Each structure stands twice: as C-alpha cells, then as structure tokens.
Amino acid sequence: MSDQEASAIDRWGGGAPDESIPGGSIEAESRLVPFPSQRDEADVPAVEPAEPPPYSAADFDPDSEPFDLPGTEKLGIVGGQAVGKSYLFQAMVYRTLAGAYSGALNYYLDGTRLFWALDRRERARALQIGKFAENYRLWERLPKTYRSAQHWYRLRLRYRTGLLGRDRAVMDVEFFDGAGEFFEAPLNEANRKVWREGYLHASVMVFCLPIWAAFPSHDMSPDGWQKREVLLNGLEQVVENYTDVRGEAKQRQPVKTILALTQADDRRSALSKVYDNWISPYMDSPATYLRQLRKGSGVARYLANARQVSAALHEELLSSEDPRVAAIPQKLDFGGRPWLIPVSAIEGSKLDQMTDENRRPGMKAPVPVHVELPLLVALCERDNALM
Amino acid sequence: MLEAGHRELETEIPDPLEASGLRRLWTSSLPAAALSAASAVVFVLVPAFLMHDREMRELFVLPDRLGLTLALIAALLAWGIVFACHRRPGRPWPRWWCLILALVNTALCILAVRFQESSLLDALSVAGLASVVTLVPRLVKLRPDSAWVQLIAPLSLLGVLLVVLPAVAWTGQRTVSAKRAGVEEAIDRLRLWTTEVREVSRLGWARLEADPEAAGKVVDRLELVRPQGLIANARLWQEAAILGREGDLAAAAAGLADAAVAGLHPDLVPHVSTFREPAAFWSTSSRQWEAGLAFPPASEVVGRYHQEIGRIFDEVEPEGPPPASRAWIDLKQHCSAAQETLKQHLRSQEGTWTDGWAVYRVPSHKALLGRSEIPLVDLLQTSMTGSDEGLLRPADLPNLMQVTLHEVETQRRFQGCRETGRYFNDSYQHFRIDCYAYLPQKRGLGADLRVEMRLVYVADCRYCTLKYSQYPKEVYFLFPIPEEVDSRQYERKVMTDLVNAVRAVSSVPVSVWDLSGSAENGFRIGDIRVNRSRPEELPGGQQALVVRVVRG
Numbered sequence: 001m002s003d004q005e006a007s008a009i010d011r012w013g014g015g016a017p018d019e020s021i022p023g024g025s026i027e028a029e030s031r032l033v034p035f036p037s038q039r040d041e042a043d044v045p046a047v048e049p050a051e052p053p054p055y056s057a058a059d060f061d062p063d064s065e066p067f068d069l070p071g072t073e074k075l076g077i078v079g080g081q082a083v084g085k086s087y088l089f090q091a092m093v094y095r096t097l098a099g100a101y102s103g104a105l106n107y108y109l110d111g112t113r114l115f116w117a118l119d120r121r122e123r124a125r126a127l128q129i130g131k132f133a134e135n136y137r138l139w140e141r142l143p144k145t146y147r148s149a150q151h152w153y154r155l156r157l158r159y160r161t162g163l164l165g166r167d168r169a170v171m172d173v174e175f176f177d178g179a180g181e182f183f184e185a186p187l188n189e190a191n192r193k194v195w196r197e198g199y200l201h202a203s204v205m206v207f208c209l210p211i212w213a214a215f216p217s218h219d220m221s222p223d224g225w226q227k228r229e230v231l232l233n234g235l236e237q238v239v240e241n242y243t244d245v246r247g248e249a250k251q252r253q254p255v256k257t258i259l260a261l262t263q264a265d266d267r268r269s270a271l272s273k274v275y276d277n278w279i280s281p282y283m284d285s286p287a288t289y290l291r292q293l294r295k296g297s298g299v300a301r302y303l304a305n306a307r308q309v310s311a312a313l314h315e316e317l318l319s320s321e322d323p324r325v326a327a328i329p330q331k332l333d334f335g336g337r338p339w340l341i342p343v344s345a346i347e348g349s350k351l352d353q354m355t356d357e358n359r360r361p362g363m364k365a366p367v368p369v370h371v372e373l374p375l376l377v378a379l380c381e382r383d384n385a386l387m
Numbered sequence: 388m389l390e391a392g393h394r395e396l397e398t399e400i401p402d403p404l405e406a407s408g409l410r411r412l413w414t415s416s417l418p419a420a421a422l423s424a425a426s427a428v429v430f431v432l433v434p435a436f437l438m439h440d441r442e443m444r445e446l447f448v449l450p451d452r453l454g455l456t457l458a459l460i461a462a463l464l465a466w467g468i469v470f471a472c473h474r475r476p477g478r479p480w481p482r483w484w485c486l487i488l489a490l491v492n493t494a495l496c497i498l499a500v501r502f503q504e505s506s507l508l509d510a511l512s513v514a515g516l517a518s519v520v521t522l523v524p525r526l527v528k529l530r531p532d533s534a535w536v537q538l539i540a541p542l543s544l545l546g547v548l549l550v551v552l553p554a555v556a557w558t559g560q561r562t563v564s565a566k567r568a569g570v571e572e573a574i575d576r577l578r579l580w581t582t583e584v585r586e587v588s589r590l591g592w593a594r595l596e597a598d599p600e601a602a603g604k605v606v607d608r609l610e611l612v613r614p615q616g617l618i619a620n621a622r623l624w625q626e627a628a629i630l631g632r633e634g635d636l637a638a639a640a641a642g643l644a645d646a647a648v649a650g651l652h653p654d655l656v657p658h659v660s661t662f663r664e665p666a667a668f669w670s671t672s673s674r675q676w677e678a679g680l681a682f683p684p685a686s687e688v689v690g691r692y693h694q695e696i697g698r699i700f701d702e703v704e705p706e707g708p709p710p711a712s713r714a715w716i717d718l719k720q721h722c723s724a725a726q727e728t729l730k731q732h733l734r735s736q737e738g739t740w741t742d743g744w745a746v747y748r749v750p751s752h753k754a755l756l757g758r759s760e761i762p763l764v765d766l767l768q769t770s771m772t773g774s775d776e777g778l779l780r781p782a783d784l785p786n787l788m789q790v791t792l793h794e795v796e797t798q799r800r801f802q803g804c805r806e807t808g809r810y811f812n813d814s815y816q817h818f819r820i821d822c823y824a825y826l827p828q829k830r831g832l833g834a835d836l837r838v839e840m841r842l843v844y845v846a847d848c849r850y851c852t853l854k855y856s857q858y859p860k861e862v863y864f865l866f867p868i869p870e871e872v873d874s875r876q877y878e879r880k881v882m883t884d885l886v887n888a889v890r891a892v893s894s895v896p897v898s899v900w901d902l903s904g905s906a907e908n909g910f911r912i913g914d915i916r917v918n919r920s921r922p923e924e925l926p927g928g929q930q931a932l933v934v935r936v937v938r939g
Contacts, residue, residue: 107417108476163469163486165479218392256530270393273400282403292404296478300421301414303531305401310532312398319396339532370403373531380530385476386418387525 064123065115072154072172073382075374076199077260078242079208080234081180082227084262084345086142088208089175091345091368092375093155094133101290103372107299108385110168111158116151120197124154136346137365139354150178152198157375173378174198184234187241195245203381204256205242206374207332209235211261211342212268214325215316220268232324239331246334254335256381258374259328261313264342265349265369271316274342278309279369283347286367306341306373313340339377344369413537418529419472419481421540426521427484429547433514436552438507443559445629446566447506454509455499461516462496465489468522485525488518504622517551570627570636573617577639580612581646584699588650592657596664599684602657606688609695614643615702624712637714640703641721647700648729651749653736656696657689659834660741660803665823666836667925671810678926683833686825690748690832697749700729730755737761740771740781741803744825744834760826763881766838767888771801771822781822781840782888784915784936785895787862792844793855795820809853816846816853836925839865862936867929868922878932882906882919885934889917914938 077085096102096112114132115124135142153175161169176198182191199205213231216224245251263269264279282289292298317340320326332338346366379385406414416424438444449457466489473482492515499508524543529535587608595602617623618640627633649655664679666686704722709715733746733755743761746752753759761769767782779786779801795801796818804822811817820842825834841863846853866881868874886906890897899910909918920933 107478159476160479161474161476163473163482165477165482169474169476171476215393215395220392270395271400272395273398277400277402289403296416296420297414298404300417300537301404301406301411304414304537305403305405307532307534307536308399308401312396312400315396315398316393320393321391337532376531379476380528383475384528386529386531386536387422387472387475387527 064125072174073204073378074198074202075173075175075378076202076205077175077208077374078178078183078199078205078238079180079262080184080231080238083180083208083210083231083234085180085208086177087136087345088206088260088262088343088371089153089177090133090136090142091343091366091371093129094136094366095368095372096155096157096375097129097133098290100294101287103290103293103370104299104302104376105157105372105379106290106294107296108159108379109157110160113156113158115154115156117154118151120152124152138359138361139346139351139363139366140359141351141354150176150182150194152176155375157379159379171379171382173375180234183241184237185241186237187244191241192245195241196249199242200245200249200251201253202255204258204374204378205334206258206260207235207239207338208260208262209328210263210266211271211274212263212266214261214320214328215270217268217270224268232322235328236324236331243331256336256377257332257334257338258377259332259338259340260374261340261342262345263348265344265347267349271313271342274309274313278342279344282369283344283367286369306339306370309342310340313342339373341370341373343371343373345371413541416540417477418536418539419475419477419525422522422525422543423481423484425540425544425547426488426518428544429521429551430488430514430518432548433517433551433555434507434510437510437513437555437559440559442563442629443506445506446563446626447510447559448504448562448566449509449512449558450562452499452503454505454512455496457516458492458495458499458508458512461512461519462489462492464516464523465492465519468519468525472525481525485522488515488522491515492519513551513555517547520551521547566626567630567632570623570630570632573620573623573627574632574635574639577614577617577636577643580614580699581639581642583608583612584643584646584650584696588646588652588655588696592661595657595688596662596681596685599681599688602688603684603691606691606695609692609699612643612695612699613702614640614699618703618705618718619707624715628712628714633712633714637718637721640718641725644700644703644718644722644725647696647703648725648732650696651693651700651729651732651736653732653739653742656736656742656745657692658742658803659686659689659745659825660739662686663805665805665821665839666825666834667839668805668821671807671812671817671819676923676925683831686833687831689745690827690834693745693748694750694832697751700725701751726755738769739802740766740769740822740824743769744827744837747827748832762884763838764884764888764891766824767885768892771804771840780892781824781838781864782885783892784862784889784912784917785893787842788859788915788936788938790842790859791855792818792853792857795842795844796855811850814849816851818844818853836865836867839863841865860937864932864934864936865923866932866934867925868932870929874930874932878919879905879907881932882909882934885917886910 077089079085093112093114096105096109100106102109112129114127114129116127117124155173155175157171157173158168159171161167176194178194182194185191187195210231212220212224213228216228220228264274265283267275269275293302314329314337317328318326329338345368350366376385415421437447465485469482469485469489472485495508495512495515499512502508521543524539527539529539587605590605592602624633624636627636659682662679662682662685664681666682667676667678669675670677704726705715705719709719733749733752737743737746737756743766746756747759749755768780770778770780772779779790781787795806801820801822804820807817807819807821809816809818822840823836824838824840826837828835842859843861843863844853844857845860847857864885868877883906886897886899889912893912895913897910897912899906901908909916911917915936915938917934917936920935923931923933925931
C-alpha cells in the first residue's frame, strides 16, 4: 500500500485493507475513492475537508485489468485551476454514454466502458459508467480535485471494424484527473513523473482555458479580471511545463493540440456570436443536432463548421490586445496548428442556481456541447477514422 | 477604472449544422463514404462513356493484353486498400464497396485471361482501375480540422475523371483508327495478293526449262501470299462489319479466290509437256539411258506452282463457324461456286497424258477429284493428242499401229512427246516419238517417270530412208518399277491394267495365251502381239518393265 493510499484511508476513514486486493478491500477502496471534488477557490478551505466517498462496492464491475496497457491512446487534458478539466471529462464520458445521441462520435461508436485506477501501476477497475455520470446528470457540483485525490481513468470506446464491419475493436483513451495546481506547479520531482507518464507520449493534448479568460467582455467584474489573470498565468505555466517535459525527453513527435475554450456558455465572454450561433442553438435543442449527427452528412457539415469556427477564433486570438492571448496559437504549436474548440461541459448559470430543493430525479439533464470533438480527434489520430 | 475587454471581429460564425449551396454538396458525407461514392460514380461513368458509341463499344480493345495488366494493378491496389482500411472504425458501406471493387477487379483479371480481345472487359478494366485510383486517397491520414475533409472526395472524383475520360477517349479513338487502318490494310493486302497471283500466273513459262531457278523465284512470290491469317480472323470480320467495310473485305478475298482458280486453268499452268528433255530418255547417240538434267528442278517448279496456287485458294475459302458477318457468308458461297470451276480445271488437266500428275500437288486434290493418283488403267486411256477429234490413247494399240510417220513428223499431234529425228541404228534408219507420263515424286515436289510409250519407225531396208507412209514397227512401253513395290506383283498388275485398258478402248477382241487367263505374259489383239520384254535399268539403278507391241 502506498503512502498516498494510506493517507487517503486516514482521511476518509475505513477498516483494515484486504491485502488480497491491490489497493485494499473493495469497501476500503470505496472509501479510498472520493469523487474528484472541485469548488470555487473562494469556497476552498485551507485544509481539504473530509467528504463521504460517493462509490461503494456496487459501483464497480468485477472486471479488472492492468491500467498500463500497450496501444492505449493517450489524451492529455491539462490546464490550470478551475478551468473545467474534470467537468470536461465528465461531459465527454456522459456524451459517449448516450449511444445514438453521442454526437459526432455516434457515427463510429458501438459502446463504451470506463476504468479507474489510483495509480498507473495498479490494476484498473471497471466503473459502472452510469454511476460515474450520475452526479453530472443530477447537476451535482463536482468537488475540486485535490492533489491527494488524483485519479487515472481509461475510457474504452468500442467500434465496428473488419472487412464486413462485423468485428469489434476498441480504442482506449487515458485521462488523468489531476488538480489544477498540480499542473500549474513548476516541474519538480513529484509532478515530473506524472507529466512524463501521462502526457509525454500523448498523441492529442487538450489545453483548457475558459473562453471568457481569452476574450473577456468589457463589462466583466473586477473579481473576474483577477481570476482571468490567474487563469492566463496558469495556462502559461502548464504550457511551459509540457514544453519542458518534451524538451527534456527530446520528444520531437508532432502532437495534435486542441485549445478547449471551456465555459463557452459563460456570458462573460466577449464573443457573443460564438455563443449565439455555435453554443446556444445546440444547448437549447440538442435533439435536433444529435439526430443530424447520427448521419455521415451531419458529421461532415459539423466538422466543416467546426473548422470555420476554429479559423475565426484564430483570428480573434491574433487580434487580441493581450500579448499572452495573441501568443497562444504559437505556444500551442507542437507540430501543427492547434484546433480551437469552444465547449460547454455544463451550463454554468443553471448549475449555480441548482440546490437540493430544486434538484429532483427526472429533471432535464445537462447538455454537453461540442465536448466529444477531442475524442473524435483521438480516434482519427490512431485509426484515421474519417478515411 | 474598467479594464478594456476584447473587441469581437466581424467574422461569420456558423450554426453547427449549417450548410448551403456548394458547401452542402461538399459536406454531404464523410470522406470515406464520399470517396466510395465517387469511386462508384467513376466505375459507372467510364464504361458508359466508352460504350455510348457503337464503334467504341465494339472496337475498344487494348493492345498487348493491357486490359489484363490494368485489371491486375487495380486488383492489387484495391486489396491493398481493403487491408489498409479494414481495421478503421466507421459504417459498413465504404468497406463493402472497397471489398466489392477488389473482388470485381480480381474477377476481371481471371476473365481477361480467359477471354482476350473483349471490348467490354477492357472497358471494365479501365473503369476498375480508375475507380480504385479514386479510392486511393483513403490511404491518406486526415484530421477532423483539415480542409481536405470536405474537398478530398470531389477533388479525387474530378481529378480522376479529368485524367481518365480524355485518356480513354484518346485511346478509344486511336484504337478505332488502328482497327480501321487494320481493316483497310487487310483489304489492300488481299488486293495486292490478287494482283500478284494474276501476274505470276500470266507470266508465261516459256523459259521454265531453260532457267528453272528464275522460274522458281517467280513461284517464291506465291509463298508470300498467306490469306489464312486474315480470312480466319473472326475479329477482323467483326471489325470490318462494324466499320462498314465487310463488303470490301469479302470482295477482295473473292477476287483472290478467283485469281487462284484462274491460275490453275490448264492453259495458264506450267507444263512438263513443253519440256524438250524428259525425266529420262534413251539416247540415240550414246545408246544408253540418260537422265534429263533440267527436268527435276523444272518439274519441281511445276509442282510447287500447283501446290501454292491450290494452297492460296484453300486459305481463302472460309472455314469454321461464321463470325457475325453477312459478307463472310457471301464469301463462303462465292468460294463454293469457284470451287466447281477449279474442279473442272483440275479434271481437264488430270485427263492429259503428260501433265495430269501436277493436279495431285494441289493440296485439296483428294476432296476435289476424289483420288490422289490416276490408276494406270485410266492413264493408258487418256489422250496423247489433246483433242476429242482424232483421239489417240496409249491403250488404243490397233490405232497406234496405224499412225503413219507423216502424221507424226508433220502434224505434231502428240503432246508431251519427244521426237528423236531420223537416225541410223544397225544400218537401218529409225524414227521414234517418245511420249512420257509422270507421277508426283514421293520425296520432293517434282515428277517421276511413270510410263514411257514409244512409236518406233524402222526403214524396210538397210540404208534406206523411212517413208512417210510407214507404220510403226513397234509400240514400246516402259514402266519404271517403284522402289517400295514388289517387282513381280507390279509387273503382273501392269500387264493386267494394260490388257484392261486395251479392252476398254478397242473393239478388237483381245486374247491371252496364258491358260490361266492372266495377261502377265502377254496377249494378242487382232494381229498385234503384246509381250513383256527384257527389263531395262534406268539412270539411278531403277528397274523398268518393258512391253513391246508388234504385229505378227
């Protein structure tokens, strides 16, 4: 048992671990596996509070396998604090869960599974994917991800293949749900290992930055401006860390980079047309779009428009008066022009209004908007899915 | 103080599924499906383009098995794409189309080996390759944010069509032009051959015996006339029919057939009967048998001539199942009619004493005449004088013994005979006319001596001169015995044939003095005795049976 696990047991409570199961007993594990938590910085106490673990033994399937498997596609989702990494991953998983309504992935997908591990060297446990997405579906605010509760996930996407399309193949996508301050911290012995293991060989890197931080509206509050500084500095440090890790390993392999402009539903963004044309229609009537995206013609049009939006956002970045923002495309060029995708993992305004009183089963679920595009990129990167 | 915010640019931001105009067309499907659709369009368009014109439809045949090569390349490329793409995610239609294309091209390879020169298969081979080339961009790695996602399929379709259709049109036009030229060339060649045959057959053979080598070179020209390759070429007839030239082709072939038939007219063929020197003769000066030195090469020229002209006619005559050509059928009917004329020519020549052997050099003589050799009994009944009036036949012994010297020396009625002129032998003046009949050589194309018949005139007294009114002292027959035949059996047969021939042509009773009834030892007809005499040895050691016919 690692120190981290022991620390987690101490923090969350629980019985003696079952030595026969790597990482401890299932019950102990369930106590070891707190749901990644995220709160606004203002609400974060100085000491990480103890929360009841959201998973029990029933949340896991009996399957387990080594986490570190050869041939796994690494999808790096990185960013500073409070940029929405965890929400983005939650939204991605939720979107793949939807089957016929998986958006641009529906054309390819034939099922998904989700695996979890505390450490890469451990065996990955198969999570019941519905349980994983339950809190998201019920508009539960995710707790802040702390360094002590960082997890590895592997999302297994199954698709049809073979000469006649009757076989099945899988693509495994790794995701490290890490704390923002972990990524923002300068490279040290502790985080360098994770950077190397998780991201050095990633074929697709998703850098997260809230859209309003890149394109603030002129009427943003002073508090918002302050948060913006933190977010921009955080992105800069994250990009620097990644660059340094690549440099140290003399890694010259080109990487497909995506700048996920998260929280694209936030009205603090100056790009009203992006919200009005690209985000809001989808969020307001998702069924219309998801129905079209089941067909190849829908996906083709969607990708053409996404490319047009990315080109427009490149122009917007270059026209920014803030040199840190204008330099983003160049900094994210690791062998190719980055793809800029405005995404909305969950409607922030509704999330803020959600309370225990107005939360009820059967209520309309959140609508993740454009979150599956990075997964599509990963699928194309490995298997040339479009061709 | 408020911070300055970002000023949004005036840029169009589309709806996630917005598409209009041409953009709608370019975004109608993902690249794999779009390329597959483009490939299918190419596979339909290319053969449709090739087959829209009747001439192209029938004549678009690629040279040198190029169709097989294209189908092979297409099949290999298609299977390469199948295996490169079969592990990719996506809907089944693109992978099914690629598999179908690979199977179709593989089938085309097999069919191209089995059926050569098929315009449909060649058109499908071109279409198959173009279709596979349209799919080749599937091997390119394409990211979702690439502009090629929308452009790759239409560009591939346009690119392939812009290259393939003009290339196919150009190739098709060239092929049709080449076919047209081929048909014209075939017609011209047949006409040229017709002229050649007519020229050779009308050259005249006056110098054949004097210069057989030169005459042989003339006959060599006939060996270059080879119409079989054209007449038997069903494809040529089909192409001529499609191009509207089958009538001319058939007319040219018919002209050649007619020239060949005319070339075997008895008046035009070379005759050994015109030679001064026979195959072998008894020399009055040396008083021994001598071989005619000029005869073998000269008779070979005669044999070759008959063989070549006969071959040419055989090759012009169409055989086998008819191609889809009315003119071919007309040609066959024309040749059937011409064959009757040919038969008449050959029969006429077969009925001559000296030149009849040559008809058996014509390759189809057995089909035309029903035999490969004239029986001796019939040969002895053929005329030596060549006209129905005053017919003289070797078997007509009573009449032969009545032919005066005057008739022989002045009237020159005998064909293929050689006069010795008057000479003295043992103080008696002699005159002979030696007449030769031949048969085809077993080895070589010339003639061997079959029968020599002499009319021998002898003066009544020593140192007297012959009188014009004199009759032959004897009729002398020489029958060379073939090497592979038993001499006794041959002699018996010769005498039997001779007596039968004599009986056939003469009304004078014939009697044999052998009690068995066999004429082997001789026979009598009226006051004429026919006896076997001492055999002769000819030049080269061949033995010959001698039969003498005398009065008394």
